[in-house]
Amino acid sequence: MKRVIVPFFIAHQGCPFQCVFCDQEKITGSAAVLPTAAEIKSRVADWLVSSGVAVVEVAFYGGTFTALSQGEQQALLEPLQPLLASGSVSAVRVSTRPDCITAGNVAFLRQSGVTLIELGVQSMDNAVLAAAGRGHDALATVNAFAILKSAGMRVGAQLMPGLPGAGRGEALATLRTIISLQPDILRIYPAVVLKGTALAKMYESGSFLPLSLDEAVQICKQLLHEAAQAGVPVIRVGLQPTEDIAKGAELLAGPFHPAFRQLVESERWYDLLQRLVAAFPLDAKLAIHVAPARVADVVGQRRSNISCLRSSGRQVAAVTADANLEESRILITDGIKTVAGDILTDLDYHQ
Numbered sequence: 001m002k003r004v005i006v007p008f009f010i011a012h013q014g015c016p017f018q019c020v021f022c023d024q025e026k027i028t029g030s031a032a033v034l035p036t037a038a039e040i041k042s043r044v045a046d047w048l049v050s051s052g053v054a055v056v057e058v059a060f061y062g063g064t065f066t067a068l069s070q071g072e073q074q075a076l077l078e079p080l081q082p083l084l085a086s087g088s089v090s091a092v093r094v095s096t097r098p099d100c101i102t103a104g105n106v107a108f109l110r111q112s113g114v115t116l117i118e119l120g121v122q123s124m125d126n127a128v129l130a131a132a133g134r135g136h137d138a139l140a141t142v143n144a145f146a147i148l149k150s151a152g153m154r155v156g157a158q159l160m161p162g163l164p165g166a167g168r169g170e171a172l173a174t175l176r177t178i179i180s181l182q183p184d185i186l187r188i189y190p191a192v193v194l195k196g197t198a199l200a201k202m203y204e205s206g207s208f209l210p211l212s213l214d215e216a217v218q219i220c221k222q223l224l225h226e227a228a229q230a231g232v233p234v235i236r237v238g239l240q241p242t243e244d245i246a247k248g249a250e251l252l253a254g255p256f257h258p259a260f261r262q263l264v265e266s267e268r269w270y271d272l273l274q275r276l277v278a279a280f281p282l283d284a285k286l287a288i289h290v291a292p293a294r295v296a297d298v299v300g301q302r303r304s305n306i307s308c309l310r311s312s313g314r315q316v317a318a319v320t321a322d323a324n325l326e327e328s329r330i331l332i333t334d335g336i337k338t339v340a341g342d343i344l345t346d347l348d349y350h351q
């Protein structure tokens with residue numbers, strides 16, 4: 001069944017901090033005003049009609065939900081109670097900071113229909129967290145996971161590779177620590193420099209250099225790969241482009257690309273292709289078969305993977321969608337022999 005999430009962006013509401021990279025208004029494209037009960041009910045009703053599904057989820061993104069006053073949290077969740085009771089809203093998710101999780105508040109959220117809390121983890125390196133002005137340490141995230149898991153809440157973690165003082169090693173170490181805490185979903189947002197943020201001043205003064213697009217892709221392909229091997233879904237890679245960010249109006253620097261995830265997925269497939277085609281002689285005419293959903297990733301943006309294979313002397317006759325193949329599988333044949341691969345098991349970035 002198609003999953004439809006009705007989003008409410010509560011930009012910077014409730015957050016007493018100012019992380020160096022954050023300008024919630026620019027990230028979400030939303031003004032810092034909480035929606036009223038009438039607005040919540042009418043938006044959910046509109047989405048139920050326009051999406052054509054009978055059941056939706058509701059998400060409050062962009063702020064620090066659990067740092068809102070109890071009255072404000074109640075005012076946002078109360079209009080959803082009849083919809084939860086009738087079944088037209090199946091679940092509610094909220095985002096918040098790891099240090100704003102308490103057992104009492106989590107119990108209230110569970111009773112109010114919240115089933116998933118996304119934590120802005122960013123890093124599990126205390127020096128990186130301090131340099132980013134987060135105002136909490138890695139232990140706060142460990143404690144938050146413990147409280148949420150023992151309350152039966154699903155937990156999401158948002159990671160931000162490329163913050164000041166962080167490199168590939170930090171990104172991998174953070175991912176591995178988070179995976180050991182058993183998150184239900186992950187989001188990975190490489191750090192970008194938005195105008196008007198403290199990070200912008202650091203960038204302009206020369207004290208911070210963001211990852212290049214290629215560096216971010218190289219790091220994220222490994223993060224994505226390890227998460228996939230661990231069976232943890234990564235539901236987003238790269239910042240969601242608001243109209244302004246897509247036009248470059250609010251973005252000062254950093255590895256932003258409107259189709260960042262596809263760049264990363266295509267890199268993983270290219271790494272596997274390179275391994276598999278080595279089994280064929282250079283003059284072999286290769287036919288590649290993958291699941292329909294993976295054709296675009298295997299081919300690459302603007303056919304980049306096929307161009308790279310051809311530049312290395314390989315002849316690719318066709319890339320064909322094969323509905324019988326699982327999404328992680330690939331077959332390459334030259335008509336004489338066939339080589340099979342699986343991106344989850346045949347790609348190892350540790351080697």
Ligand code: SF4
Pocket residue numbers: 012015016017018019022023024062063064097120
């Ligand atoms: S905690 Fe979240 S909302 Fe608050 S400043 Fe940091 S990133 Fe922005």
